[in-house]
Amino acid sequence: MTESTTWGERVAKRALALPPISDFPLVDELRRVADALVAEFPDAIERAIIGSSRLGEEIVSYAVGEGPAIVVLGGVHPNEPIGFHTALELLRDVAAGEGPAAEFGARWHIVPCIDPDGARLNESWFADPGDRVT
Numbered sequence: 229m230t231e232s233t234t235w236g237e238r239v240a241k242r243a244l245a246l247p248p249i250s251d252f253p254l255v256d257e258l259r260r261v262a263d264a265l266v267a268e269f270p271d272a273i274e275r276a277i278i279g280s281s282r283l284g285e286e287i288v289s290y291a292v293g294e295g296p297a298i299v300v301l302g303g304v305h306p307n308e309p310i311g312f313h314t315a316l317e318l319l320r321d322v323a324a325g326e327g328p329a330a331e332f333g334a335r336w337h338i339v340p341c342i343d344p345d346g347a348r349l350n351e352s353w354f355a356d357p358g359d360r361v362t
């Protein structure tokens with residue numbers, strides 16, 4: 229096998245190395261996992277409450293790295309919850325200094341769940357996404 233050289237190949241290789249998933253995290257799990265990463269990488273991740281939802285839930289940003297700002301929002305459309313997984317895996321990578329994103333030379337502002345109210349309205353099918361289309 230030849231070594232991947234392009235950015236796209238490196239990102240694809242990283243994505244394919246992730247463990248398979250069969251469900252999507254609920255809002256409380258998203259927060260628990262992201263906050264556990266803060267505990268694991270306290271010198272790398274800066275946690276900040278950046279606002280609140282209409283129903284009063286905190287919206288939290290996790291910032292990592294130095295350089296031009298890149299903002300990543302999970303759950304912009306809460307019926308597309310793959311972004312929740314993406315945000316958590318990205319946060320883990322950049323905090324650990326692993327994977328192609330960690331080499332980007334940026335300050336990542338990762339918000340795993342930008343719309344907790346909408347996400348909670350969708351949580352009933354997150355455990356079995358196949359149910360959504362039946």
Ligand SMILES: [Zn+2]
Nearest residue numbers: 304305306308
């Ligand atoms: Zn969308």
